[in-house]
Each structure stands twice: as C-alpha cells, then as structure tokens.
Amino acid sequence: GNSVTQMEGPVTLSEEAFLTINCTYTATGYPSLFWYVQYPGEGLQLLLKATKADDKGSNKGFEATYRKETTSFHLEKGSVQVSDSAVYFCALSADGGSNYKLTFGKGTLLTVNP
C-alpha cells in the first residue's frame, strides 16, 4: 500500500537557520506529492506540491523537489522565521481512479526561536 515516512520531530531552530524536513514515500504508480502545514489553532493548508518527477514545488520560501529515483520529497527553506513555527505534513495522492485521497506522514513540529 501507499505510505509516507517523514522526519521525526520536534525540530527547534533559531531564526534565519536552514531547514530540512525529510520525506520519503512508497506508492504504486506515479503519485502527486504535497507538503501541508498546520499553524497553531488553524486547519491544514497546502504549502506546495509537485505532480511529476523532477518537478520543484515552491511557496513562501519553501521548496521541495520530487525525486523518483530516491522516492523522496524533502522540504527545505533557506532562512526560517518565527512565523514558520507549525506542524508540517508530507502527503501523497496516488493513482486511484477518481478518488484523490491523501496519505499523510505523521507530521513534524517545527519551532523557530527568535
């Protein structure tokens, strides 16, 4: 079956530090890959996505590249801010007819200190 494994948290960084959150996946077919973010007290929001191999998704300074050869989709940001403190979820949507259901990782809590 489909599965997503992401880096265990929590991750604590100082402002302006470099961020990497690792994500690897197992899926049948050619999945689309996503990073969702959950800020305190808010719902899940789509952060970025990539739909095919070698695509790079980017948003708000975050980037992730779809690596089919390593089945990975690592999230990076060059300089984090306090406002980036949140829980980050890696997810995939695999071929399944019309059902685009998402399979999520367990989430990684990021805390950025000033």
Add this chain to the structure above:
Amino acid sequence: DTGVSQDPRHKITKRGQNVTFRCDPISEHNRLYWYRQTLGQGPEFLTYFQNEAQLEKSRLLSDRFSAERPKGSFSTLEIQRTEQGDSAMYLCASSPQAPRGEAFFGQGTRLTVV
C-alpha cells in the same frame, strides 16, 4: 469563498451516545473527504464522496460510522454508540475536479468521549 466549514468545533460526549458532525465544502467542489487525526499522527482517510455518491470507505470506518452527502452539498458524519477510542479530530476536506489531490481542509471537529 469562505472555505470549508465544520460544525461543531468541539464536542464532548459520554460513551455510548451518538454524535453527528457537519461539513460545508467549498461550493464548487464536487469531491468531499473525511479524515481522522489522532494526537501525534497525520490525518487518516475515512471516506470519499463525489457529488452525492459515497465511492470509497476505509476499513477504519466501522459499522458505527455513517456518512452522507445529500444533494452533493454539505456532508454529515455520524458516530453511533461512541467509544473512548473514537476521540480524535475529524477533518473534512473538499477538492475540485482537478488538480489531483489539492484538497482544502476545514478546521476540524475535536471529539472527546468520556
């Protein structure tokens, strides 16, 4: 566009009672999903509607759970004879016809069974 709305935000119930949650998706989205999220875990798929048709149910969805989406608009999720293990955050998401997997989530209903 007010986003995906869920009601109530919090529900505390006694074991054995029935509860019902409501989800109002983004109006033009024909796909609607229910997920369950427990502490420290990513959301897990429960069920999927395309318009008013319930097309897939997870094995997580026991016989005590039922979901409907009359007229392809709002959806309800009912849990009968609640158990303590049902305590979780129940998330609703909707998505348009395309692109695959790009879902918009509500803020969730947190259920506590005492």
